Amino acid sequence: MREMLTGGPLDVLTGDYLAELTMLILARDRLKDPSLGYAKTFLRQLEECLGLALERGVRIVVNAGGLNPARLADAVRELAKSQGLDPAVGHVEGDDLLPRNKELGLPGGLLAANAYLGAFGIAECLRGGADVVVTGRVTDAALVVGPAVAHFGWGAGDLDALAGAVVAGHVLECGAQATGGNYAFFREHDVTRPGFPLAELHADGSSVVTKHPGTGGAVTVGTVTAQLLYETGGPRYLGPDVTARLDTVRLTEDGPDRVRIDGVRGEAPPATLKAGLNRLGGHRNEVVFVLTGLDIEAKAALVRRQFEDGLAADRRPAELRWTLARTDHADAATEEAASALLRLTARDGDPARVGRELGRVAVEMGLAGYPGFHLTAPPGPGAPYGVFEAAYIAAGEVEHTAVLPDGRRVAVPPAPVTATTGEQPEQDEPDVETGAVDPGPTRRVPLGLVAGARSGDKGGDANLGVWARDEPGWRWLSRTLTTELLRELLPETAELPITRHLLPNLRALNFTITGLLGEGVAAQHRFDPQAKALGEWLRSRRLDIPEALL
Secondary structure, X not given: OHHHHHOOOOOEEEEOOOOHHHHHHHHHHHHHOOOOOOOHHHHHHHHHHHHHHHHHOOEEEEOOOOOOHHHHHHHHHHHHHHOOOOOOEEEEEOOEOHHHOOOOOOOOOEEEEEEOEOOHHHHHHHHOOOOEEEEOOEOOOHHHHHHHHHHHOOOOOOHHHHHHHHHHHHHHOOHHHHOOOOOOOHHHOOOOOEOOEEEEEOOOOOEEEEEOOXXXXXXXXXXXXXXXXXXXXXXXXXXXXXXXXXXXXXEEEOOOOOEEEEOOEEEOOOOEEEEEEEEEEEEEEEEEEEEEOOOHHHHHHHHHHHHHHHOOHHHOOOEEEEEEEOOOOOOOOOOHHHEEEEEEEEEEOOHHHHOHHHHHHHHHOOOOOOOOOEEOOOOOOOEEEEEEEEEXXXXXXXXXXXXXXXXXXXXXXXXXXXXXXXXXXXXXOOOOOOOXXXXXXXXXXXXXXXXXXXXXXXXXXXXXXXXXXXXXXXXXXXXXXXXXXXXXXXXXXXXXXXXXXXXXHHOEEEEEEOOOOOOOHHHOOOOOOOOOOHHHHHHHOEEEEEHHHO
């Protein structure tokens, strides 16, 4: 926060503190203490930087309010008073659906239920004179769109402008991911300490993404493309204020560390708001066996036989999952390099079935098991895990409210015009050629030599964006990387539904892999529970690539 405030001119400082997993963590905080439920890290940052922001006339807009934005707004006022400051503080509420779950037909047993609100509540607070605006669950892009609406005076019908700001907001929301962080071609720039991105917004919705002078990392068409593909799906990027057409986005270099975004078209938003639902799914535990040297597969089979034989039938967890990671190397120079990991994950609604019983069986095998028996850590007691799922609520049912600095409460109406199709389902793009070329001689090399990728999670689904760096690469990639080939390259996806989208303006393909992450990140369904490295796995896979592209 200090770097952004001191590094160069700024009108509005935004911060995205919420993720699907964060909402579950905040919900558990609120269970322990009803006055909590917001991101406490924001207050620690503000303690150092609030005076600086006020002195420089920079307004602050954050979603750090989480499940309790009103309480965070009060905490900001208390902090300011202790420093002799008097900022105008507004907040946005109405996203919390938990008190109304029966009325809205939501399932019972929820820890949190929050609608993704749009930008117009933020804009009301800023127009009401707020220096600081805190919200609960709004869309990540709303933190940027709200200030733009307040500054330019856009209305609900300015769909192209709103869509352009949504795209800018999506680029900024993950901070340094737009300036070289988590970037496939990271060796091309110094990313030891990348700076944070900022967007220069214009009245027509276009923008230039850049960063403060002298900060690390880089802003290029590639880094911006990577972030645009992150956790999105098809051409239509649905939001509460507008549906942004990602297939209309144009990116052009605008000088060193400057990328212009323009051409974005907007359509009416859906008639429903997405709501994130969090609940406890049960309890889980994990035991990791280290298998060293020879006969790895036979050792793994022995572990499974002994372990499952040792479990009492009436104490067996509802789910036992075994995963063998062949991290071992033949004739290795170190013991660690000679070892593989066999991971047992257990889940059950009864904590006792994944706690002491699991540990008892694992420990009793110690002197009677495979040669070299040991574990990465002693078995623990197990822990609760969460489940995330999405629901869709009619926008008019959600009481979106801006609470202005003077205490006035302003109701924010839903979008007056919505798409008649409601939640537009993702449509698979056909696996067709976009320009036949003679590949000529080929070499079997990793895909990552010619393509970048970025991946992430949306509930239980994984998003995988892949892009080419030039037109010849795009023509080859778009006709080569079909859903069938993706299943071959990533065998974990072989039995799952996959949706493929073409985004020619970005020279990109975007895949949604349904169900890869089970019940979401908090359920820890797989080794990489948020699919963060799925794209890098894909880039490491070898296939026949035309030498002309290499």
